[in-house]
Amino acid sequence: MELFLSEQPGPEPAVLFVHGFPFDGRMWEPQVEALRGRVRLLIPDLPGFGRTPIRIRAPSIEGYASSLASLLDEMRIEEVALCGFSMGGYIALAFAALFPERLAGLILADTRVSEDSPEGKAGRTQSAARVLAEGPGFLADSMPDKLMAPPNLRTRPETVERVRRLIREQSREGVAAALLAMRDRPDRTGELPRIACPTLVLCGAEDSLSPPAEMRGMAEAIPGARFFEIPGAGHLSNLENPAEFNRLVSGFLAGG
Numbered sequence: 080m081e082l083f084l085s086e087q088p089g090p091e092p093a094v095l096f097v098h099g100f101p102f103d104g105r106m107w108e109p110q111v112e113a114l115r116g117r118v119r120l121l122i123p124d125l126p127g128f129g130r131t132p133i134r135i136r137a138p139s140i141e142g143y144a145s146s147l148a149s150l151l152d153e154m155r156i157e158e159v160a161l162c163g164f165s166m167g168g169y170i171a172l173a174f175a176a177l178f179p180e181r182l183a184g185l186i187l188a189d190t191r192v193s194e195d196s197p198e199g200k201a202g203r204t205q206s207a208a209r210v211l212a213e214g215p216g217f218l219a220d221s222m223p224d225k226l227m228a229p230p231n232l233r234t235r236p237e238t239v240e241r242v243r244r245l246i247r248e249q250s251r252e253g254v255a256a257a258l259l260a261m262r263d264r265p266d267r268t269g270e271l272p273r274i275a276c277p278t279l280v281l282c283g284a285e286d287s288l289s290p291p292a293e294m295r296g297m298a299e300a301i302p303g304a305r306f307f308e309i310p311g312a313g314h315l316s317n318l319e320n321p322a323e324f325n326r327l328v329s330g331f332l333a334g335g
């Protein structure tokens with residue numbers, strides 16, 4: 080198997096949780112605790128993250144989506160519900176475009192459908208060069224301030240530390256490759272009306288990276304999609320308010 084996979088048995092359809100940047104499957108621990116035994120859980124580490132080695136020559140968001148499809152092929156799984164957080168959401172949107180027939184449901188959490196601005200792309204190029212030279216320590220230092228709601232930075236030091244640790248543990252090559260893949264991802268706005276599976280769109284109420292107004296617009300463009308803001312959370316809604324995140328995901332997976 081190309082991807083390291085953490086799996087929990089449960090009823091089908093399986094739910095494939097795709098982590099954000101620069102994390103690995105461990106960012107879903109609060110969801111595993113809540114959903115264990117209730118659905119089949121598939122939680123991979125993307126190429127170059129966690130325990131999956133990097134074997135990418137030309138990193139792309141579509142390449143990550145194809146690696147997920149290959150994982151399902153190897154496991155002989157036809158159809159999944161796919162939950163993607165942030166970069167995982169970019170991958171989930173690419174998966175929806177490439178393999179629509181394999182989706183029983185889609186959960187898009189704290190993500191964006193547009194491409195990066197020219198300044199954003201330049202920043203990704205610089206960060207990729209810096210992470211290759213220095214390792215991901217500077218991201219571990221700077222990212223929590225952008226990822227979490229300001230009150231949580233003060234009141235949830237254990238979450239801040241967990242986030243920093245996860246970032247520090249990633250490989251410089253994997254992080255740099257993902258930065259370039261995100262830099263080069265296309266705008267997928269025109270594809271949203273073609274998403275035909277049940278879709279849930281979630282956003283931390285204080286998410287400044289993928290703001291609620293933008294995510295609401297994304298949900299409005301997907302036929303039948305439902306949108307919810309998660310109170311008391313910034314970008315990392317699944318870690319900052321896991322109770323509400325899990326309640327909404329459980330209800331969606333139960334068909335509610």
Ligand code: MLT
Nearest residue numbers: 099100164165166167288
């Ligand atoms: C993430 O959480 O995956 C990142 O914020 C995505 C990004 O940098 O665009």
